[in-house]
Amino acid sequence: MISWSESIDIDRPVEEVYNAVLDQQVLMKWSAWPAATGYSCGVDGDGTTLGSSIVFTSPTGEEMGRQTIVDVTDTTVSNRLRNRGPGGRVIEPEIDFRVERLGLRRSRVLLDFRVVPPVPAPLRPVARLFLNLRIRPLHRADLKNLRSMLETRAS
Known part of the structure; x- marks a missing residue:
């Protein structure tokens, strides 16, 4: 498994920030x-409840992947992706926003x-x-x- 965490501090109330990631x-x-990526994105579902997905579409209109909300708590939004990676392999990352x-x-x-990269163990490095x-x-960048969107909107 490959994993990391990134963080950023934002000068906005927690409720506003939470809503922007939900x-x-x-x-x-x-x-x-x-x-x-050059993909267009649309939302399948209401965009805030379990099962809602961001759908990634290529310039030719082909669906390339989805980011689906799979769990929501008071502090965390959990997303699971199913995308085509390099070589057309399906890759299923997990992204949580806390x-x-x-x-x-x-x-x-x-x-x-x-x-977990969809490649044999010797290729994982x-x-x-x-x-x-x-x-x-x-x-x-995300x-x-x-931060820029929320802090700019506030000023």
């Missing part, structure tokens, strides 16, 4: 993924990522390198975009 319509406003209160108007978001070079920077 609501998939809002999530697509700050996500770095559409621009990085939101912590740091003060009345300050919050921390933690993005926890986990995946290459997969780890690829994920760290390509995917982890997008997670960092969090920066989230």
Whole structure:
């Protein structure tokens, strides 16, 4: 398993930050993924309840993957993805967004990522390198975009 956590502090109340990681319509406003992949994204479901999915579609209209809400608590939104990775292999990462209160108007978001690469064990170091070079920077960009959107909207 390959895993990491990234975090960012945001000058907004915890409830507002939590709603921005829960609501998939809002999530697509700050996500770095559409621009990085060239995919368009739409929401299947209401965007906030279990089973709602962000659907990633290629420029030719082919569905390339889904990010589905699989669990919601007072502090955490758990998502599971099912996407086509390099070479057309199906990859099923797990991403949890945890939101912590740091003060009345300050919050921390933690993005926890986990995946078992769909490659033989001898190729896992290459997969780890690829994920760290390509995917982890997008997670960092996601969090920066989230902070920018929320703090800009507030001013």
